[in-house]
Amino acid sequence: MSVVVNKQRPINPIDYFPSGLVLPAVPLAVAEPNALLRGDTAAAVEEMFATAASDGVSLTLVSGYRSFQDQVSTYEHWVAQYGGDTAAADRISARAGFSEHQTGLAFDVGQDDGACTLSSCFADTPAGQWMAANAHRFGFILRYPLGAEGITGFSGEAWHYRYVSVELAQAMRKDGVATLEEYFNLPPAPGY
Ligand SMILES: [Zn+2]
Numbered sequence: 001m002s003v004v005v006n007k008q009r010p011i012n013p014i015d016y017f018p019s020g021l022v023l024p025a026v027p028l029a030v031a032e033p034n035a036l037l038r039g040d041t042a043a044a045v046e047e048m049f050a051t052a053a054s055d056g057v058s059l060t061l062v063s064g065y066r067s068f069q070d071q072v073s074t075y076e077h078w079v080a081q082y083g084g085d086t087a088a089a090d091r092i093s094a095r096a097g098f099s100e101h102q103t104g105l106a107f108d109v110g111q112d113d114g115a116c117t118l119s120s121c122f123a124d125t126p127a128g129q130w131m132a133a134n135a136h137r138f139g140f141i142l143r144y145p146l147g148a149e150g151i152t153g154f155s156g157e158a159w160h161y162r163y164v165s166v167e168l169a170q171a172m173r174k175d176g177v178a179t180l181e182e183y184f185n186l187p188p189a190p191g192y
Pocket residue numbers: 063101106107108159160161
């Protein structure tokens with residue numbers, strides 16, 4: 001659960017399929033096959049969403065596990081959106097074999113009313129603010145913080161969270177270290 005996937009560290013093997021994927025019992029904004037998560041991650045998501053709900057914040061799961069083939073399609077979609085500009089697509093979407101979503105440990109979170117889904121303004125929604133303040137308590141980190149593109153390779157994604165365990169998430173928070181690359185003294189991965 002502390003594996004580091006980035007543009008310099010592809011998933012190994014590249015078509016890796018995580019075992020023990022389960023469907024978390026939380027509100028979904030995506031078809032079930034793309035909401036699966038590893039068992040440990042799903043349990044933490046359920047606990048976190050329930051706690052958010054008790055705080056009056058309604059979260060939804062926007063995207064969970066994505067297979068290698070799903071990521072091929074996702075990346076191609078974004079390249080097409082940008083008129084074939086792969087450099088632009090690379091800032092916001094991983095190439096197949098380089099996406100944390102393929103590990104089953106990462107997910108995109110949204111607000112139940114759909115406000116600012118997968119948009120930078122998600123950071124300012126009650127859901128985005130609750131996640132920023134509380135996700136570490138459940139073992140999650142905001143994997144692509146704003147301003148860390150030179151390290152993570154991705155522009156800020158206020159909605160993309162990664163399970164790393166409560167111990168590691170709390171330790172990173174305590175040390176004020178935002179990225180896995182910095183915490184594990186790995187080279188920055190701004191590009192492929
Ligand atoms: Zn994501």
